Each structure stands twice: as structure tokens, then as C-alpha cells.
Amino acid sequence: MIKKRFLLLLFVCSSILAQKDIDINELKWLPNSHSFWINSGEKIVVYDVDKLNQGSTVLTDKQLKDAGFNGEVEDLVWNQNKTKVLLYTNSKKVWRANTKGDYWFFDLTTGKGKKLGANLEESSLMFAKFSNDNENVAYVSKHNIYLENLVSGKITPLTTDGTDKVINGTFDWVYEEELAARDGFRWSPDGKSIAYWRVDATETKFHLMINNTDALYPFVVPVEYPKAGEKPSSVKIGVISIASLKTNWLNIPGEPDNNYLVRMEWVAANDVMVVQLNRHQNQASIYNCNAQSGIANLIYQEKSAEWIDVFDISSGVYDGFPCQFVDNGKAFLWSSDADGWMHIYKISKDGKKKELITTGKFDAYFKAYNDKTKSIYYISSPTDATQRYLYETNLNSRKTKRITPEIFEGTNEYEFSTDGSYAKHTNSNINRDLNTRLVSVSDHKKIVPKEADVFTAPTRNFSLEKFKVTTVDGIEMDGIMAKPLDFDSSKKYPLFFYVYGEPMATVANDMPYFNGFIDLLIPKGYIGIAMDNRGTPSLKGTKWRKSIYKNIGIINTRDQAMAAKEILKWNFIDSDRVAVHGWSGGGAVTLNLMFQYPDIYKTGVAISAVTDQHFYDNIYTERYMGLPSENEAAYVEASPVTHAKNLKGNLLYIHGTGDDNVHYKNAEVLINELIKYDRMFNLMIYPNRSHSIYEGEGTRRHLIDTFIKFIEQKAPPGAK
Incomplete structure (x- = not known):
């Protein structure tokens, strides 16, 4: 902004x-x-x-x-x-x-x-x-x-019953965090009515945070937060008439507190399209609803053995409607990975006809549509999952071509004009800094700046390179390696792993940076490694991404550890100085690696970690792990608390007490377990800081200094 x-x-x-x-x-x-x-x-x-x-x-x-x-x-x-x-x-x-x-x-x-x-x-x-x-x-x-x-x-006032627990026109914490939903109302095309979400969180329990610093006496900060196994808040969609102020509720099948109404959009003067997910998020249903009668007609339904991605969960885009209408409104585009790859389909408005538009063994993530040229634009990378390129398939001819020129090797991002004809294009790779231009999409012709493209090396004092490693399980993983500029292959260096490992993000990206904290250590004589395990949103197909289903904390932990074992065979790695760091889900992976593979990982810094899957919100956790009642053994096995007694190395744990995402409760339960088994560790708690730990004067500087000092003490820098 x-x-x-x-x-x-x-x-x-x-x-x-x-x-x-x-x-x-x-x-x-x-x-x-x-x-x-x-x-x-x-x-x-x-x-x-x-x-x-x-x-x-x-x-x-x-x-x-x-x-x-x-x-x-x-x-x-x-x-x-x-x-x-x-x-x-x-x-x-x-x-x-x-x-x-x-x-x-x-x-x-x-x-x-x-x-x-x-x-x-x-x-x-x-x-x-x-x-x-x-x-x-x-x-x-x-x-x-x-x-x-x-x-x-x-x-x-169009609604009058809004409270902290009854939410009209916007969403509660978990809908925003896990379903990328913020804006909760839509005007009708004729301006005579408004369709809106109503969230009734009356039965949703509060997680209570304590503020000890901002008043003479501590006070409670309640956060409405449904944890894994807890029922979702009751959600419904109403259409309110501007003239009468009367609301008609859409009669969408299913219990309102056991389903998710993920997206909604007007598609005609009196028709509202709604996308619904069931509680397990493995069934997506699209309804066409009459705004006056409330009658909901099912026009399309898709089921999966795992979960269904209604939208690109890792894109960072909020409130985007996943159905792009084409053929003068007679059909819409829909993305699905049901055939083993993320592909784009055309579905008739009545749902009776479904056509595959993008073909081939590659993932295609929809970005834009140009109605004049009938061009569908999507991001794909058929040969290198660490990169991103723009492709086009014509809806009529079905001809497909790559739009991004070969000169723009690496990661390419596009911010499209609302008519799909132009875009702001940003390109970079591990050896090329971010560079941006305005282009006409169809021919990728540059509009501005007028000067010739100049590709500059990023300003940093270390080098990056890509690699692949195959584990004993036959899993090939992409990796990015950072080296000091004076790297000497005849010497041995301390190794620092940066991990995330969950379905929300990748870390082995063809980009000009590594990790904000570890970047500061590489020039002092460290090797940095970031790898993407199974379950991360790499462009490697459905099997790769969804093999982690009901196994978060298990499959990703093993993949990272087995890949690390192969890397430790490299002759320039000092296996006695191996560190690992991750934040949030990556913090959980860091703890599991430290506890389950203590002979590999000697030092670790875990920040704001989920220490028990039971403690995290229901939408995210149940999407990838199922309900606790159905998968309790995996919930227990995935928890770092279960394995905390195995700690041997040097652990620094960091958390903010004002974290409304991964609550400070996670820290205290872990701390109790480490105390129980007399395991020594370092601890840094930041009062009232949120999940990102940045609020307050001096906070980020202190966090960085704490991080750097601990690593340099426990895994000293420099080649030997």
C-alpha cells in the first residue's frame, strides 16, 4: 500500500x-x-x-x-x-x-x-x-x-447483529489465514442487493493470550481460534435487498458448521455462484444459487482421496474467485490436479460438459484470461520445478506456446491488467537481480522502460548454485546452495540448513536471495543449503505435493534428513558443525530433525514452531492431516514434543507471547517436555510479539543478534 x-x-x-x-x-x-x-x-x-x-x-x-x-x-x-x-x-x-x-x-x-x-x-x-x-x-x-x-x-445499517462473535461482511481469523478470505461481501450487477458472508463463531472457543507489559496489571487478549478437531464456525451466505433491507439466505446443502463456503461471486443479475468445501476439504462443490428464492443447484462436484486446492494456496492472493467465465458466460475455467497434474478445464455453466484445456505432464497454474484473443495464461515449468514461466493456450485453437522469452531464465512473475492484455513482469534467478518491465502479454514486447534490458548481478557477498540430491528412498530433491566467495573445496565448512517443508511454500527457488538470517553468516565461512521435500508446492505434479497427506511432520522430516545424509558425504562439509533453522512450520521441522536425527543435526534454531499438530487451527491441520479422531497416531508421531526427549545437540528456541497464529502455548508445552527429561536448551521469549516477531523498538536487531551469536558459538564459522 x-x-x-x-x-x-x-x-x-x-x-x-x-x-x-x-x-x-x-x-x-x-x-x-x-x-x-x-x-x-x-x-x-x-x-x-x-x-x-x-x-x-x-x-x-x-x-x-x-x-x-x-x-x-x-x-x-x-x-x-x-x-x-x-x-x-x-x-x-x-x-x-x-x-x-x-x-x-x-x-x-x-x-x-x-x-x-x-x-x-x-x-x-x-x-x-x-x-x-x-x-x-x-x-x-x-x-x-x-x-x-x-x-x-x-x-x-444493512446488518445490525454484528459482534465479536457474529461477523457480517468479513471473516474470522481462520478464514483469513487458511482460506485467503478477507472481503466478505459483493454488490449485485444492478446495484440493488448485496450478497455477504455471515460467520457465527458463537461456539468457537477463544485462545487466551496474556499481555504482561502494556498495563499495570496483566490483561487477557482473546483470539477466536478453532483448533484441530474443533468444529468450524457456522457460516452462511445471505442476499440483502437495498430497498427492503430483507435478507434471503442461500439454501446451500450441508451443515453450516461442518462445511466451508470458500468463494462466492455474482454471475448474473439474480444468480450467485458459491464454491463449497466439505470439512475434510476433499470434496469441492459449485452451486448456482437463486438470489431471491435461495435455491442452490449443484452444477459441478469434484472429489479427491487427499485434499482439493480450490485456489493456489501459496500465491498470496486474497479473495480471488477461482472460476473464470468464458464463451459469453456459457462456461467457466476451473483448475484441478485430479489427473495427476494441475490442469485447466472448461466446464459448461450447467456442469454437464467438462473439457481438458491444458494437456501434458506438467502443472499449469492459471493467471489470467484475455476475452478478446481467447488466450488463457498460466504459470508452468515443465523441466525445472525451481523456476516459473508464462505459457499461453488458446481456448479455441488449443495451441500452446511459451510466452516468457528464453533470455528470462529463472523465476518470472506477472501482474496482469484486468483485461489480460498487459502485465508487469518481474524476472530474476540465483545470479540475476530482480528486474521489472511493463510488457504486452501476447508477444512479450516491452513497453517501458525504453532502455534495453540490463541484467545485473545481485548485491551480496556470497554465491548461489542449484543442485539435486537423491535420497536412499529414491526421492530426488531440488536444492539451493550458498557458498562464501572465497570457497575452497579442499577445506571443510560448517553447514547450515534452511527448512520449511510444508504445503504452503517452497525454499529451493531460482531467486537471488537465500535466507535473511543465514545470509549474514555465509560470508563468515558457512555453506547454506535449502531443499524442497515431498509435500511442498513444487511444480512436480499431484503425487509429489500430496504424498504428505496425513503425514506432515513424518514424510517431510525423513526426506530432509535422508537428503542431509547424502550431502554430508560431500568432501567439503564438516559433519561436526551442522546447523538447521526454520520458522513456523519450518520451526516444527527443525525440532523434529534435531530430536529424531540428533547424529546429523548438531545445532538448531527453531522460531514460532508448531510443537503439536493438535494446537494448530482446524482448516490448515485437517486439510493436510485429517481429523485427529481419524489419524491420532500420526498426530502424535508428527509432534516434536513426542521426540523432545531425544535432544542431544544445541537448541535455541524462540517465540513471541503475542503470537495469534502459532500460540505461545506451543513453546511452554515443549519447554515442559524438555525439562521433564533434563534436556538443556537455550530460550528467547519476546513479550507480546506476533508470529513475525518484529513489533517494538529494537526487536528485529535483537532477534538477529541472538540468532547469529548462538550459531557462531555452537557451530563456529570458517573452513578448516
Whole structure:
């Protein structure tokens, strides 16, 4: 989000701006177009990619001040025809992001503006957006949805029962964290109604955190948190009429507290499409629902022996609808790995016809669709799972081609215009720094900058290289190795493993960096290794990714340890100085490696680790492990607490007491077990810090120094 104070100039006044003034790193796409806006520091400039020399600017500083606006613009929300805008400012953190704040409305034709939600609490508005008829804005405040008329200024509550436990128009902690759901309401195409989620968490228990530092007496911070084995919160979707304020509830089959309503979108004036997952998340159902009658018709259903990824869980994208409509709304695109690879299918709107669009033994992760050219764009890497490239398959001809030119070897990311015709393209690899350009997608022609591409080496004082290692179990794993620049193969170096190992992320990526902490140690004389085991979201097909099902903490631990055994055979590795580090799920892997394979891993730093799968939330844990009642033996075997008695080496454990994700409870249960067996270890607790351990003056510096000092003492640097 933008955090700069700027001067906004009149939208209707165009100015000629040189392309060299366009900072594409600040690019933000506008709706239904290939126009974008950029904060230049003194003004916001709107560009049409086809007319880059004519940048239009919006509003004047005087108009902002006359309206009473004196904050920092953090984001802009546009109406469909781009004549009106909402300025988002004064934001505050909810769970992971600053999703509540203040909104100001400005009419770009008249230049007039005003603050919305005048009688509501400061910095409490969420997800404000225009009705398609441009008459109203809706937003959430304090778990209720409000309507504000842009002419009269009248504010009408559309829901009134919102509390900390009854949530309208947004989501509880676990939906945001595990289903990437934040924005919980959608305007109908005609602007006459709103469809919204209602989360009833009345039966969901609180996890209580204690704040010991911010008041004379400690106080409790409750976090609504359903743990593995606990029933989900009850969730339903309603459609509220703006005229009558009456809500019609969609009659979606299944118990509302035993299923997940993952995504929802209007697909016609009176039709709402809903994607539902069952509790086990191995059955996805798509319903077409009548907004007035509430009748839900099942149009497509998919089942799996493991779990189903309705969307790319590792993409970091929130609220994205997984169905892209094509053929004038008669069909939609749907991604599935049911045939052994993630592929894109076309499914008729009634669900009766299903066609495979992408073929071949490779994964295809959908990114965008261009309705004019009928081009489907997706990320794939058929020959190297550590890299990412853009591919195109034409919906009509089914011809497939790679779009990313060969010169852009490595990892390629694309941020598409909303019409799918242009994209901000970022390329890098282990020997090439991040470089960004604006391109036309079909031919990958560069629009800006005009200068020739210059690929620069990353600024770092170590080298990176890729490798593969095959374990005794026949598992081939990709790896990235970091070496000091003065590396001498005739000497032996201490080895530092960086691990994650779970289905949310990969670490062996063709990127120009290694790990923020370990990076500081490599030049002092360490070898760094990062490898991806089975179960990580590598582009290696369904079997690779889902072999970890009901075996998190078991399969990934063994894969990492068996690969480490092969690496210890390398003649430049000092097997007496082997360290390992991971955070969160990687912290759990670190502990399991230290406890189950103490003869390999002599030193470890685990941060914010899940020490028992029972303690983590139900959506994530049950997705990958099943319910505890059905898989209790694996839950116990996967827990580092089960194996803590085997600790032999040097362990530093770090956790924040304000962690609402992996609760501090995990630390204390582990500590108790280590004490029980008289196992010596080091401990660093950060009061009231969250999962990322960054809040408070000096925190990150202290964390880094603690980390570095411990490693240098227990696994001294330098070749021998």
C-alpha cells in the first residue's frame, strides 16, 4: 500500500509526461481496462498503456484540503467507469494486514469530496466499494455492513447483529489465514442487493493470550481460534435487498458448521455462484444459487482421496474467485490436479460438459484470461520445478506456446491488467537481480522502460548454485546452495540448513536471495543449503505435493534428513558443525530433525514452531492431516514434543507471547517436555510479539543478534 503524502491534480486535466517518469514498481491496475495509476511522489498519474505519453492526473491538493483530507493515501478504489474514486487512509492492522481504516469519496468530474462513515468509529471501515449504478458505497464497520448514499450522505445499517462473535461482511481469523478470505461481501450487477458472508463463531472457543507489559496489571487478549478437531464456525451466505433491507439466505446443502463456503461471486443479475468445501476439504462443490428464492443447484462436484486446492494456496492472493467465465458466460475455467497434474478445464455453466484445456505432464497454474484473443495464461515449468514461466493456450485453437522469452531464465512473475492484455513482469534467478518491465502479454514486447534490458548481478557477498540430491528412498530433491566467495573445496565448512517443508511454500527457488538470517553468516565461512521435500508446492505434479497427506511432520522430516545424509558425504562439509533453522512450520521441522536425527543435526534454531499438530487451527491441520479422531497416531508421531526427549545437540528456541497464529502455548508445552527429561536448551521469549516477531523498538536487531551469536558459538564459522 502507498504510504506517501502527495499532491493530486485535476483528473480532467491531462499533462504530457515522459515515459522515463513512469515508475512501474508503483503500478496499480484500474478495473476492466489496461489503464493503471502510479504515485509519482507529488501526484497520482493515470495512464492508458496504449497512450503512455498522455498521463491524466486526479484531483488537486487544494480540493483535498478543502474536503478536510490531510492524511496519507494508502490505496484507491475505483468505480467501474473510473469517474469516481475512494481514497483509503489511516489504516490499522486486523490480523495479517491493515484492512480497516478511513475512506474518502471524490467525484472526479466535479472534484468534490467528503469523508465516508462520518458517525462511525475512526479507522473502522473495511472493503468499501461502489455499487455498479454509482449511487451508493457499501462498507463494513464493527462486523456490520453499512450503505452510504453518495448524494444524500444517508448511512443505513444493512446488518445490525454484528459482534465479536457474529461477523457480517468479513471473516474470522481462520478464514483469513487458511482460506485467503478477507472481503466478505459483493454488490449485485444492478446495484440493488448485496450478497455477504455471515460467520457465527458463537461456539468457537477463544485462545487466551496474556499481555504482561502494556498495563499495570496483566490483561487477557482473546483470539477466536478453532483448533484441530474443533468444529468450524457456522457460516452462511445471505442476499440483502437495498430497498427492503430483507435478507434471503442461500439454501446451500450441508451443515453450516461442518462445511466451508470458500468463494462466492455474482454471475448474473439474480444468480450467485458459491464454491463449497466439505470439512475434510476433499470434496469441492459449485452451486448456482437463486438470489431471491435461495435455491442452490449443484452444477459441478469434484472429489479427491487427499485434499482439493480450490485456489493456489501459496500465491498470496486474497479473495480471488477461482472460476473464470468464458464463451459469453456459457462456461467457466476451473483448475484441478485430479489427473495427476494441475490442469485447466472448461466446464459448461450447467456442469454437464467438462473439457481438458491444458494437456501434458506438467502443472499449469492459471493467471489470467484475455476475452478478446481467447488466450488463457498460466504459470508452468515443465523441466525445472525451481523456476516459473508464462505459457499461453488458446481456448479455441488449443495451441500452446511459451510466452516468457528464453533470455528470462529463472523465476518470472506477472501482474496482469484486468483485461489480460498487459502485465508487469518481474524476472530474476540465483545470479540475476530482480528486474521489472511493463510488457504486452501476447508477444512479450516491452513497453517501458525504453532502455534495453540490463541484467545485473545481485548485491551480496556470497554465491548461489542449484543442485539435486537423491535420497536412499529414491526421492530426488531440488536444492539451493550458498557458498562464501572465497570457497575452497579442499577445506571443510560448517553447514547450515534452511527448512520449511510444508504445503504452503517452497525454499529451493531460482531467486537471488537465500535466507535473511543465514545470509549474514555465509560470508563468515558457512555453506547454506535449502531443499524442497515431498509435500511442498513444487511444480512436480499431484503425487509429489500430496504424498504428505496425513503425514506432515513424518514424510517431510525423513526426506530432509535422508537428503542431509547424502550431502554430508560431500568432501567439503564438516559433519561436526551442522546447523538447521526454520520458522513456523519450518520451526516444527527443525525440532523434529534435531530430536529424531540428533547424529546429523548438531545445532538448531527453531522460531514460532508448531510443537503439536493438535494446537494448530482446524482448516490448515485437517486439510493436510485429517481429523485427529481419524489419524491420532500420526498426530502424535508428527509432534516434536513426542521426540523432545531425544535432544542431544544445541537448541535455541524462540517465540513471541503475542503470537495469534502459532500460540505461545506451543513453546511452554515443549519447554515442559524438555525439562521433564533434563534436556538443556537455550530460550528467547519476546513479550507480546506476533508470529513475525518484529513489533517494538529494537526487536528485529535483537532477534538477529541472538540468532547469529548462538550459531557462531555452537557451530563456529570458517573452513578448516
